[in-house]
Amino acid sequence: MAHKFNPNNKGKLDDILREREMPPKETLKKLYLKKGEDVLDIGCGIGYFTMAASEIIGDNGKVYATDVSRDMLKELEIRLHKKRKDNVKVIKGFEYDTDIEETLVDFILISNVLHEVEDKKEFLNNYLKKLKNGGKLAIIEWKKTITKSGPPYKERIDIKKLLKIFKEHNIEIIKDIDLTDTHYGVVGIKR
Numbered sequence: 001m002a003h004k005f006n007p008n009n010k011g012k013l014d015d016i017l018r019e020r021e022m023p024p025k026e027t028l029k030k031l032y033l034k035k036g037e038d039v040l041d042i043g044c045g046i047g048y049f050t051m052a053a054s055e056i057i058g059d060n061g062k063v064y065a066t067d068v069s070r071d072m073l074k075e076l077e078i079r080l081h082k083k084r085k086d087n088v089k090v091i092k093g094f095e096y097d098t099d100i101e102e103t104l105v106d107f108i109l110i111s112n113v114l115h116e117v118e119d120k121k122e123f124l125n126n127y128l129k130k131l132k133n134g135g136k137l138a139i140i141e142w143k144k145t146i147t148k149s150g151p152p153y154k155e156r157i158d159i160k161k162l163l164k165i166f167k168e169h170n171i172e173i174i175k176d177i178d179l180t181d182t183h184y185g186v187v188g189i190k191r
Contacts, residue, residue, distance in 0.1 A: 021180045024052035028109070030177060031138040031187045036060040037106035040130055042093070043067055043113035047076040053109070054085045064100045066093035097126045104132045111140040112183075114162075115155050124169050131190050137171050138187040140179065147182050159184050 028049060033039065035058050044050045044065035053063045065088055067073050073090050080088055091098055095117065108131050117123045131137060142150045144158040157165075159176060163186065166173050171188035179185050 022183060024049050025055060027140070027179060027185070028052055028056055028138075030175075030179070031109075031140075031185055032136055032175070033057070033107055033109075033138070038103065039063045039107045039109060040098075040100065040105045040127070041065045042098070042108065042110045042127060043116075044076060045069075045072045047079050047088075049109055049111055050076060050088060051079065051083065051085070054088050057087065059087060061087060061106075063088040064091055064098075064103070064105065065089070066091045066098040066100075068093050068095055096123050098130075100130060103130070105130055105135060106132055107136045107138065109138050109140075112142065114139055114141060115151050115157050120165060121168075124165070128169060128171075128190060133190055135190050136174075136187055137166070137190060138185060140183055140185045143182055143184055145182070150182065159186070162186055 033053060033056050035056060037057050038061055039053045039057060041050050041053060041063055044067050047065060050063055050065040057063065065076060070092065073092060077090055091100060108127060114120060128137070139162060141162060142156045144153070144156045146153050163173060163176065166186060166188045170191050172191050173186060173188040176186045177184065
C-alpha cells in the first residue's frame with residue numbers, strides 16, 4: 001500500500017522553507033498556467049498552489065480545489081475566507097474521482113500526489129476526462145533520490161517513468177523541468 005501524507009502534518013505544507021524553494025506562483029507560471037483558465041487542483045491540501053492559482057487566473061477563471069481529506073479542505077476554506085477568494089470552489093474528492101459538475105477545465109495540477117496512488121492508470125483516466133482537448137496537465141513529483149523528507153524512495157516516480165505515463169495517456173509533453181533539489185515538474189497537452 002502506498003505511503004499517504006498524514007493530514008496532522010499539514011503545517012509542513014505551508015512553511016517558509018518550502019515557499020522559498022518552490023514559490024507557488026512562480027512554479028505555476030513555469031508550468032504555463034495562464035490568466036482566465038479554469039483549473040482542477042487535485043490533492044490541493046491546505047491550498048499551497050490553490051491560492052497562487054487563484055491569483056494567476058484572476059476573475060475570469062475558476063479553481064476547483066479537491067482533496068480526500070476533510071481536515072485539509074476545512075483549513076483551505078478558512079484561508080480562502082480570510083483572503084476573500086471568490087474564484088475557488090472547494091470540493092470533497094475521492095481517490096480516483098471528483099465531482100466538478102461535468103465541467104471541463106483548461107489545466108489540471110497534480111502536485112505530490114501521484115506517488116501515493118496505487119492504480120495510476122485508473123486515476124489519470126478518470127481525471128483526464130475533466131480536461132478539455134488542448135488543455136494542460138501539470139504534475140509535480142518528488143525526485144527519485146533519497147532525501148530527509150518526503151515519501152519513501154521506493155514510492156517515488158522517476159521522471160522517465162512519468163514521461164512514459166504522459167505518452168500512454170496521449171499527453172504531448174511540452175516541458176519537463178527541474179523545480180528544486182527535491183522536485184521536478186512535467187507539463188503536457190491533452191490531444
